[in-house]
Amino acid sequence: MFAEIITIGDEILIGQVVDTNSAWMGEKLNAVGIKVVQITSISDKSEAIKTALSTALTRADIVLITGGLGPTRDDVTKSSLASYFNMKMRVDGETLRNVENFFTKLNRPLLEVNKLQAEVPEGCEVLLNEYGTAPCMWFEVDGKVVVSMPGVPFEMKYLMEDKVIPKLKEKFSMPFIYHKTILTANIGESFLAELLISVEDNLPEHISLAYLPKLGQVRLRLSGVGANYDNLKNEVDSIAKQIIGIANDYVLAEVDTTLDAVVLTELISRNKTLSTAESCTGGNIGHMLTLNAGGSAAYVGGAITYNNQIKHQVLGVNKEILENFGAVSEETVKEMALGTLNTFQSDYAIATTGIAGPATDNDEKPVGTVWIGFASKQGVKTKLFNFSGKREQIIDRATSAALTFLLYHLKKEDK
Amino acid sequence: MFAEIITIGDEILIGQVVDTNSAWMGEKLNAVGIKVVQITSISDKSEAIKTALSTALTRADIVLITGGLGPTRDDVTKSSLASYFNMKMRVDGETLRNVENFFTKLNRPLLEVNKLQAEVPEGCEVLLNEYGTAPCMWFEVDGKVVVSMPGVPFEMKYLMEDKVIPKLKEKFSMPFIYHKTILTANIGESFLAELLISVEDNLPEHISLAYLPKLGQVRLRLSGVGANYDNLKNEVDSIAKQIIGIANDYVLAEVDTTLDAVVLTELISRNKTLSTAESCTGGNIGHMLTLNAGGSAAYVGGAITYNNQIKHQVLGVNKEILENFGAVSEETVKEMALGTLNTFQSDYAIATTGIAGPATDNDEKPVGTVWIGFASKQGVKTKLFNFSGKREQIIDRATSAALTFLLYHLKKEDK
Structure with missing residues (x-):
């Protein structure tokens, strides 16, 4: 199962904000067997949003979009999605009540611009955002899923964990993905690769080995994909054991750590x-x-x-x-x-x-x-x-x- | 002048690493008048690399690629670029000497796999990487520029600052951009904005003011674009002076510093x-x-x-x-x-x-x-x-x- 992430916002492109959302989402999706094949960051421009979505849908079954859902004029994600899917807007009652509750709680007057937060494209399903006023929107098209979420990290994380990932697991049947990381030091990446040449040559098609060097350490990451979790785990763990046996003098830890x-x-x-x-x-x-x-x-x-x-x-x-x-x-x-x-x-x-x-x-x-x-x-x-x-x-x-x-x-x- | 950034590496897609390179690059490019229109993160797969590069070149004049240049088998950027540009590989003498020097200095034997670091597609210009063994490669095609750099942050930063950006400034004629940054503390972003409302209302079209909050400080960045550097500088500096006058109690420094x-x-x-x-x-x-x-x-x-x-x-x-x-x-x-x-x-x-x-x-x-x-x-x-x-x-x-x-x-x- 392939997914793509699209993050919308000029602040990422001019380097004002580091996109930490995508890494977090990649990790969570990976853990449930969804492989992220591309992350795309674009500006708050309708054409850019529609082009990015349309090309992402040629490669992925799931497209997760964050950002551009605020109440101000520079936020155009919702209207771009309505235009892309050729849908009119409707007011979502539950979202409107949610927005009203937020302002009551904050003891602030509700402005017209805030009521607009409750408008959504008519063909989408709204997943209620209990931590903010921007709605989370779930679209289905030709068996594929497009989800639009706010970019505020804690709202996005809550929506992903509590709503989006459970719903994705319901809709798609997914293979298992299993990673095993080994931390080594005192040996360069290429020397380690030479030590492990026989292991690499004998890796089955569905298991890969990556070398991630950093400050005198090298992380070795085995990644496997399979239909049966226990078999996959046994297989990857046994290759990890071989590696640890061979590179024993350089192994600091047999888990992903610092x-x-x-x-x-x-x-x-x-x-x-x-x-x-x-x-x-x-x-x-x-x-x-x-x-x-x-x-x-x-x-x-x-x-x-x-x-x-x-x-x-x-x-x-x-x-x-x-x-x-x-x-x-x-x-x-x-x-x-x-x-x-x-x-x-x-x-x-x-x-x-x-x-x-x-x-x-x-x-x-x-x-x-x-x-x-x-x-x-x-x-x-x-x-x-x-x-x-x-x-x-x-x-x-x-x-x-x-x-x-x-x-x-x-x-x-x-x- | 439009640019796109492509970052290559599975570790970003599975969330093992947060891509901080792109934000840093976006900021530096922005500072010299180059606008980043898209950041794309893809896996170490030749097809993905070639597709991302080809679509980026339809939108941007400059494509900067990081990652996938290590000596191990999971790194395929160089061969993908050679295939994309239809070029054979050649050994770059200067890069080979650089690799040899690295290993001599580390007092380690040079392996065959390390010598491969000195192979580059024959049509590219090599910008010497003095902080690592992976070469920085500069390609030109139809008046556009493609640069491939290592993803290791300090190597990339050194190459961008010392080699790539100066060379881009030489090749493309860009309007002057002048930034002036003021560091403030002890005041929140919105209160500062309220203090500076009259300054903001009177900003000319070609000068913008950004609020960059971080850890209790707010950086105020004035950015101007213009054809005459001295006029632009005078104009921006005089607005900065107004701001410093108004926000004086909160100003820590009148330059971009830490x-x-x-x-x-x-x-x-x-x-x-x-x-x-x-x-x-x-x-x-x-x-x-x-x-x-x-x-x-x-x-x-x-x-x-x-x-x-x-x-x-x-x-x-x-x-x-x-x-x-x-x-x-x-x-x-x-x-x-x-x-x-x-x-x-x-x-x-x-x-x-x-x-x-x-x-x-x-x-x-x-x-x-x-x-x-x-x-x-x-x-x-x-x-x-x-x-x-x-x-x-x-x-x-x-x-x-x-x-x-x-x-x-x-x-x-x-x-």
Whole structure:
């Protein structure tokens, strides 16, 4: 079963708004076996809407449209659909009562322009939007379905989950889709592909493997389509097991997750705590870790020691070491990691110090030079990295590298 | 001048990745007078790529394609373009050297599959990608331009800014576009619009005013189009001056900048230093500040005190205060701000403590409750916020609020 998504609104085309609706819809549709084959963003222009809809219907069984349903003049989705389907407008009683209730509740006068919200093309079925005044409209034509929804994310999400997806499942019988994601690190995309060549060569037609690289990690995603869910799941899981067997040294997680979430899970399962000392990453490691709810069981906190004086004052880094070897050095990162372990009284500590650029004041240490340190009760380990990219990229890469370095040593200590 | 963007990759269609590239590209193109009329996301399938390109070329003068240029088998953009333009492949010498350099620098062996990165359709011009191994390819056909770029955001951004946009400006003659941006805070979008109603009513046809709200700030962007650059600039600047006069109390900066950059500029101009104590923001304030090069002149560092024990240990927050009032309280944030000022020996300190959610263990303090503290030699000021949204948004909003609160007090101390 194929679907297309059409998002309507100039704000997306001029980059004022990032379209997060489509990704959310893609994920939900995928989960029920509907494959999104195209997402199209167009402006609030009647011709563009009609052309996009007509071409989408040549490829897909389901077309989901968001946006352009507001009460102001720049919103033309409803009239464009009426024109496309050659339908007159009618007032929908239930929608009108819904609009009136909204204004009563807000204690605001109902304007004529708001009453227009209750007008819909006469041939559509209205799915009541309990979270807003714009109606959700369901059209059927030649066995295909077109749904128009508001673009406001929480209204769209409610309508999709409570009304549209259940109704689509009723109307169409769909195959199952099953995904399995494996997170790897410390190996490049092409090396991983070479390792997995025999797996790829033997993939059945209905299962595909995608490589999704990001900041030193590669996500491997197996996707299968089938009529029997249990068989499909067994088949995909068994291929995943083969992959994990082959790429074992590089596997961080056997589910779709993030590096920072893996770090917290691994720490919590060992009942261990972590602190951080960040110079070039400036708080980004702490930020990534604290994006995960419940991480305080393992992550106690850290120091951002951006300035050398602070490295000495807060973490007790020896002033002579700073003077003799410089802030970006193996000796300094060692002292930072050990000082953090001591100050924050955690089981482990990671430290970063480097040159994020764009300028360096040291000819021998180019932009991208980053030292990472890992300290535990067993001592301190260090590693030197040379990252490329702009400032933000170097900070992101150093953050990933520090978390990966920590995971590597956590697993090593298990042995 | 019309453009279309085509993004290639199953990960977008199944919702694994949100397409942020297109919004970024739309904004940059808009800024140089190129209007994006459609954004199309399709799968890594040759037929889909060729169809999308052929229909885009019926509507637009410029088609920018991202994604599907990796070395693995699921990437088919290059072969699809060669087939579409009916071109054979050739090895591009400069790209091959670039690929070889990458692997030498990474100290990794060069595989055959990586050498394939240097193959390009023979009729295209290669724009060297200094941040990655996938080539950027520029095609011209019937006076129209098609560019294929990698989908990795930082590679795409570098190529767009340094290569593609300058080359587009060379090839096509475009009217001058002049933007002037004013950054405001502490006032909502609709109140600002009400203040500026007389300015808006008198805007000439060729100048528009956009309100871009984000995290408690509103960017006002004046955009003018004209044939004479100097006249246009004078006209737009004079309207900007009117706006700044009217909205003066809320203006943070008279250029397009970020809140964190404004904070650093204001601190450096006063020769003052800042430290941070972050609980609920978990290092994000430090991260935002350190994204700016040269910020170490003002930002010395800070503590991430995620755990209560650490608030006491590192910042000296009184244990009784933590017990009696809780970690999320005015009393605690005061102690955190003063403790940081003392530990980090800075002129100013900001502190955050709050509940980012999704759960709260305190019935009286709902998710979104955040206390912010600002300390200077003159004492400590606090403010309570109640943010809505999910965890990440609450962290982002608290970060913005803390920086805005700091700026407010900096300016107050001047008086």
